[in-house]
Amino acid sequence: MEFKLTPEQEMLRDTAREFAEKEVEPRVEEIEKTRKIPEDLIKRLFELGFGGIIIPEEYEGSAAGHLARAIILEEIAYSCPALAFTLQIVHLGQAPLIFHGTKEQKEKWLPDLAKGKLIASCAVTEPTGGSDVMGIKTFAKKENNEYVITGRKCFITNVHLANIHGVLAKSGEDPRHMTFFMIEGDRPGVKPGREENKVGLHGCNTGELILDNVRVPVENVIGVEGKGLRVALTAITNVGRMGVAATGVGIIRRCLDEAVKFANQRVLYGQPISRLQAIQWLISDIYLRYETARLLLHRAAWMIDQGIRADAEVGMVKLTATEGAAECASKLSSILGAYGIMEEYAAQRLLRDAYSLIPAAGTNEIMRIVISRKAFERAT
Ligand SMILES: Cc1cc2nc3c(=O)[nH]c(=O)nc-3n(C[C@H](O)[C@H](O)[C@H](O)COP(=O)(O)OP(=O)(O)OC[C@H]3O[C@@H](n4cnc5c(N)ncnc54)[C@H](O)[C@@H]3O)c2cc1C
Incomplete structure (x- = not known):
């Protein structure tokens, strides 16, 4: 059993620590007051390779893995938990594709997600379905090669920052029949709604995602149709x-x-x-x-x-x-x-x-x- 970090993990930790101390710590007061994380800090997360830390190299990520991810998040959270939380949801938005995407879907989206050209949210929670995921009401109705999706998600982190959204929706008569979709933010009918005022994690945005008759091709289904809850x-x-x-x-x-x-x-x-x-x-x-x-x-x-x-x-x-x-x-x-x-x-x-x-x-x-x-x- 080895309790020591590898030289690569130590290097990553030191880079994250230096970034947090020199570039983040001096901005914490500003973030608290404005309740906004400056865009240049988000950009830096991607320049340093932290945005794509769990994305495989073949899709232009830094592929350092989940332990490396935990180490850098701890370092950033030490100075600014809100920035660490924003980054961790950047990774969460990529995860359905990493774990369940097809080769074509990974090639299409992961390189842009690794570079920060795309930022994905992961939208599951609804007013009627938090712990009780079966209680969600967002519905995806299949019409030929498309789904038409309508619903309202709440408490979604990064929803106002993201330009693509991972969405869990009901898709059949059986309440367990759910499907997971990647939905581009510029599709007609997609819009972020209310922004919440949390007592903490100021600057890390949480809000609603509104889906009004959004048409999505079947190619945007992640994993198996009807098995979205697993995704x-x-x-x-x-x-x-x-x-x-x-x-x-x-x-x-x-x-x-x-x-x-x-x-x-x-x-x-x-x-x-x-x-x-x-x-x-x-x-x-x-x-x-x-x-x-x-x-x-x-x-x-x-x-x-x-x-x-x-x-x-x-x-x-x-x-x-x-x-x-x-x-x-x-x-x-x-x-x-x-x-x-x-x-x-x-x-x-x-x-x-x-x-x-x-x-x-x-x-x-x-x-x-x-x-x-x-x-x-x-x-x-
Ligand atoms: C900072 C923050 C960021 C978030 N980001 C996202 C996001 O990006 N995407 C997303 O989809 N959601 C997000 N959420 C929502 C989060 O996942 C839900 O708040 C969480 O799942 C709980 O749901 P709820 O708030 O509806 O509470 P409820 O499910 O209504 O729970 C109310 C109470 O009942 C208890 N309870 C429920 N079921 C049981 C049970 N079976 N046994 C015992 N007790 C139970 C709960 O523990 C709680 O105490 C975020 C929430 C926060 C606070």
Whole structure:
């Protein structure tokens, strides 16, 4: 068993760390205030090869894999969770094609997705169908060689940034008959709707996707007609949940560093508060959460890179990293006293960002269900 990163992974981590420190960190205040991620930062993600990190080389991606992806997302999230989340959904938008696309579909779309000429959203959730995916109402009616799709998606990340959308729709009488489509943003009847105001992850846009009698050729179906739920779930599990988790791990590491720095500087009773055992316990809790979540993250990413099914392991890290991020940001806020709720300090932003991660890509109640399935399987 090897716990060391490869030289290539170390190099990627260092590149991501330098990018985050020098180019992202100085812009965080601007992003928080304007609630917009500057276009040049999105462009840089692609210039550095981070946009195409899980796209195979034959389709012009950097093909570094899921562990490398987790490492760079952690680095970016350390400085700006909202930018890491935007990037992770860029990858989620590519995932249905990577896992289930035909050679022709990959050749058609992946090179442009790797370069950032195309950005895809992944639109599954609807007002009537979040955890209960069967509750979605978007319907795709087949007419000869086309589908006509109508519906309204909500809480879709990057929907106002994307120019192509991955969409899950019902497509038959059986409620489980669903099909996954790639829908170009310039097709008549496609338009982003309302933009949401989240408490955290400011700048990372979330909103509605409206589909009004959109005509899509059968060539845009990803995977098998009627089996779209599998396409959506593979992408959400291996890429969406992992990206949420990696963002959480970045938040926890930031909480750790901010906590140690403050505890060493703040003097009470004639000595730094780092000498108080109560503060040491809070810091050791944060450190433990960081190590646990990061190890779970790397193990699950390694499994995905090896092609091993990792639903439960992904559920474990998504739960640990997001609940951990919220807990650690809350502990950081306690250590800071009143400074913990002041806007000049990162603690309040980290807390808001951490809370925003919790329902994303499936709530933690759903993660517990996924984990328990494996627990029961093991026992039989
Ligand atoms: C930041 C962010 C980004 C997102 N980005 C996207 C995106 O890009 N694309 C997309 O399609 N969606 C996206 N979503 C939506 C997200 O996937 C849903 O919010 C999530 O699946 C939960 O659905 P819901 O909000 O409708 O909650 P509901 O499903 O209504 O859940 C309500 C409550 O019931 C609980 N619950 C539900 N079912 C069960 C059960 N069987 N057992 C126990 N408890 C249960 C839930 O855990 C929760 O506590 C995003 C959400 C967030 C917050």
